[in-house]
Amino acid sequence: MRNINFYSKLLSIFLIALGLFGCSSPSVTQYAKEKPNLDLSEYFNGTIDAYGIFTDRSGEVKKRFTVLLVADWKVVDGKKVGTLDESFEYSDGTKQKRIWTLTEIAPGKYIGRADDVVGDALGESAGNALNWAYTLALPVDGTIYHVQFNDWMYLVTPKVMLNKAKMSKFGIDLGEVTLSFYKR
Template sequence: MKNIINKFAAVIFCTSFLLGCAGPKVSQYSNEKPTLDLSEYFAGTIDAYGIFTDRSGVVVKRFTVLIQANWKVVDGKKVGTLDESFDYSDGTKQKRIWTLTEVSPGKYIGKADDVVGEANGSSSGNALNWAYTLALPVDGTIYHVQFDDWMYLVTPKVMINKAQMSKFGINLGEVTLSFYKR
């Protein structure tokens, strides 16, 4: 009986610990300024500068991104296209074209060729949180990795992006980007 009680206590402790480690909620940024409006910020030309760090914090890759963005109204909803051109420090290049749809105020879905299914996003105040699975090519193999992607508008021209990358709940690394709207 004592063994069962100890196991039960361990399960309760672990559950409480994991719930206590839950990340931030986008709603807690509701009063932060400037207010992020995706269709305003991602309009025109945006430059981004980023790094990918592995789980130990070592910078594995540096990159720049040139983004050409525009929005239109389709069936009463704002739909944006973000045409992203990546240049990596190892000389490789990549292209990603996002289609973003505002499905309701502060709620978005995103699609791109290398996104598995849809990205789901929520914004409030100066923050946006995306959750999605990316088909990531590594040495000739495609891995499906999960992204917990946070963007914070710092000024009307500058936004900071931090994204945790994981597989099976195991942290693989982090992408950090700074965006500058021309």
């Protein structure tokens, strides 16, 4: 009886550990050797077109949209600072604007700010990848919800980048945003 209790506890600990490891996300450093190398101030400079969808947690497409992104970078107090001016147009005809200010605080480490971002967006890049984590104040039917984004971008060619962002609230998956960027 004692051995059964011991093995039952051991199995429980193993299953909990397995569940925790299964929920972990990749680290941006695992992409350090991937090419082409993503330099945010190089890629997000000039005019970029993006095409995207939002899918709910069941995978159903809920919104389609395009983005015209105009970006430039300057050196301010010895740091690279970028402005990304995004103009969204949704398939239902609605429009939205977001202007990001990105600051490189250390090589491969970024802080991003925008009017509808709560606090700072924190980003890290390595190799061809960039990971952003931030909270967005998202308007839905007249109510503002604060939702968390885990945003991954991968440079595929010098002109093409793919973006997949998971959206959640209280740890519950709400859906995903998928974007393809094309640098003119």
